[in-house]
Amino acid sequence: MPAPRHRRAGATSRERLFSAAAGEFAARGFAGASVDRIARAARVNKAMIYYHFASKAALYRDILRDMFEAVATRVGETARSGMDPADKIRAFVEAIAVEAEARPHFPPIWFREVAEGGRHLDARTTGHITSIIRALGTIIAEGVATKHFRPVNPLLVHGAIVGPLLLYFASGGVRNRLGHRGVTGAVRLDRPTVVAHVQRVALGALESSGHE
Amino acid sequence: MPAPRHRRAGATSRERLFSAAAGEFAARGFAGASVDRIARAARVNKAMIYYHFASKAALYRDILRDMFEAVATRVGETARSGMDPADKIRAFVEAIAVEAEARPHFPPIWFREVAEGGRHLDARTTGHITSIIRALGTIIAEGVATKHFRPVNPLLVHGAIVGPLLLYFASGGVRNRLGHRGVTGAVRLDRPTVVAHVQRVALGALESSGHE
């Protein structure tokens, strides 16, 4: 199940469908996505979807799995690297940001799947998600052992990192709509600012020299 | 446009439709929601939807507006209260949490609408959203003036608060699915822990005695 290469002319029909479907699911959600539109966007006959995939749901599940497999791989490498704990936290944040940028469909699809209660997550995908959280837990435990961090539930830290990052990457459309009305002065956010802020916030939550 | 009372037997057909639709949109998204199912859940004839609302889209827009109106009102009161800036930030976090709990459909619907690029937000609703962010900006400016906070883009702080909170309230289903597989030790998170963590994180981002 390799990640689909970008929409090159030479991409296989399966790759073209995969990539077109990711865009369609991101923009319209699982129920809102139409296999007709996916096929049209991929410039492939609709029947080919059912040649390559068992169903619309199976195609969607494959896209979910591909997303989390990529993140789990990258995050696992970070956790096993030689950096000190604080840099590993920074790298974890950066890894999510890199993956969200490389696959623009990732943040909206994940938000939508959360809203669906994770109905479409198969066993392999929940395994990837678990391994992402476990990697973060390992980094935190390491920092606690070296007295750099205080012990914090990894899910809390995960939420404080992934929540704001996904919100930023998925909310371009909404921020545009707010900006159009000229109401908020500072609707401009850029990626480095957001990533730096999330890194700061995550480390702030973990610092053993905490207040409170 | 009053908030729908809970599904009492005596509720008007409009209120019943409103409340049933909120649940349906939260669970299935705008495209996935079916007016037939909404009518059935509300125990009301389908034609009544078109008697009370211009269309499925208009009904959905009303639900969005109702959500953000409630949050904007509560947050505005917080900003105008007599608390000191740090307590106002804590109250802001609490306000989002209270509203998310009072309307369980709010977090999933908001995630989905973000993914849709805010297509269904009308002018009044974007106005409410803007006023929420402006209220937060006012609180921050106040803290900066009294030397308690450093200046931070309100949108960054907003993301660091709303992202994790919505993720927590919307992700019960996903967390259950991870927990079922027994993989993550500590999938248990409770509301007070999450709210306290988000409050701590938000204040950490604003503290003028910052590192870095």
Add this chain to the structure above:
DNA sequence: GTCTATAAATAGATAGAC
């Protein structure tokens, strides 16, 4: 692997009686 044609179900919306 790729296509056409089509089945079968469901969608949003409305007309019109009461």
Add this chain to the structure above:
DNA sequence: GTCTATCTATTTATAGAC
């Protein structure tokens, strides 16, 4: 305000030719 009946379009999916 509430109902039945219905129109029209679109949906996922498949059968079968090439």
